[in-house]
Amino acid sequence: MTYVLAGYGITALAIGGYAAWVLARGRRLTRNR
Amino acid sequence: VSVKRGSAVTLSLGVAASASLLATFAYGLSLPKTVEQEHYSKLIAIHPGIAWASYVAFGVTAVASVLWLWPRTRSLTWDLLAGASAEVGVLFSSLTLITGSIWGRPTWGEWWVWDARLTLSALMLALLIGYLALRQVPATADARGRRSAVAALLGVLVVPVNHYAVEWWHTLHQGRSLEVASDTLDGQFIFAMTLGFLSMTLVYSWLTLHRLQVARLEEELVSDDLDAALEARRREAVLT
Numbered sequence: 001m002t003y004v005l006a007g008y009g010i011t012a013l014a015i016g017g018y019a020a021w022v023l024a025r026g027r028r029l030t031r032n033r
Numbered sequence: 034v035s036v037k038r039g040s041a042v043t044l045s046l047g048v049a050a051s052a053s054l055l056a057t058f059a060y061g062l063s064l065p066k067t068v069e070q071e072h073y074s075k076l077i078a079i080h081p082g083i084a085w086a087s088y089v090a091f092g093v094t095a096v097a098s099v100l101w102l103w104p105r106t107r108s109l110t111w112d113l114l115a116g117a118s119a120e121v122g123v124l125f126s127s128l129t130l131i132t133g134s135i136w137g138r139p140t141w142g143e144w145w146v147w148d149a150r151l152t153l154s155a156l157m158l159a160l161l162i163g164y165l166a167l168r169q170v171p172a173t174a175d176a177r178g179r180r181s182a183v184a185a186l187l188g189v190l191v192v193p194v195n196h197y198a199v200e201w202w203h204t205l206h207q208g209r210s211l212e213v214a215s216d217t218l219d220g221q222f223i224f225a226m227t228l229g230f231l232s233m234t235l236v237y238s239w240l241t242l243h244r245l246q247v248a249r250l251e252e253e254l255v256s257d258d259l260d261a262a263l264e265a266r267r268r269e270a271v272l273t
Binding site for chain 1: 072073076083128131136247250
């Protein structure tokens with residue numbers, strides 16, 4: 001089960017992390033316009 | 034196509050993507066143990082869907098590149114969409130290799146083998162990273178658009194080859210998931226995998242739309258900076 005949880009965990013972290021980065025960058029650029 | 038941050042389209046897409054991703058995770062993790070793979074078959078809910086999203090990402094990059102190259106449809110948006118989709122493609126390609134590797138270790142006994150499907154998936158990731166690097170080479174928007182579109186169209190050939198790799202070369206990776214599934218898997222595993230395909234496609238679309246919007250804002254910033262620099266130069270010229 002450790003491998004399964006690692007697979008799901010890494011997927012959640014990678015997608016969540018990238019989404020957070022894209023949203024934050026969009027927000028910063030909108031503010032600086 | 035204008036996609037404003039927080040517009041109704043991106044907002045509903047975001048809600049659908051999050052809800053379906055949560056459902057995929059919950060359903061995937063609740064799948065029963067199997068005789069051959071114990072808990073590891075639970076990865077069927079995410080791995081094939083992630084791999085599919087990486088194909089979609091490269092495909093969208095290629096289609097957007099054609100639309101940029103075609104004089105009648107040429108628009109900066111297609112070039113930026115090609116770049117945005119490739120970046121999201123790097124995320125999904127990396128996750129394909131990582132989740133596949135995590136599946137391979139307990140079931141095949143190896144983190145990595147130079148199997149046709151695995152090698153081509155790694156090549157796909159390398160091509161996407163190379164494509165993004167090429168986009169960073171300083172150039173006018175036109176030159177960047179042309180050279181990256183040509184590179185994308187050459188690179189995308191890896192997608193069909195990778196898709197049929199499991200038939201052309203009988204190495205370790207199993208056959209195409211849906212065909213294997215219809216013969217050998219229970220309905221709930223097929224449902225989990227289909228849910229995975231749906232949720233990863235929605236997540237890909239949502240991330241790409243937002244990344245495209247960020248690319249647009251970055252492009253505006255660059256041209257604003259350029260305008261400001263030109264204006265400053267003009268003022269200098271008047272003063273001297």
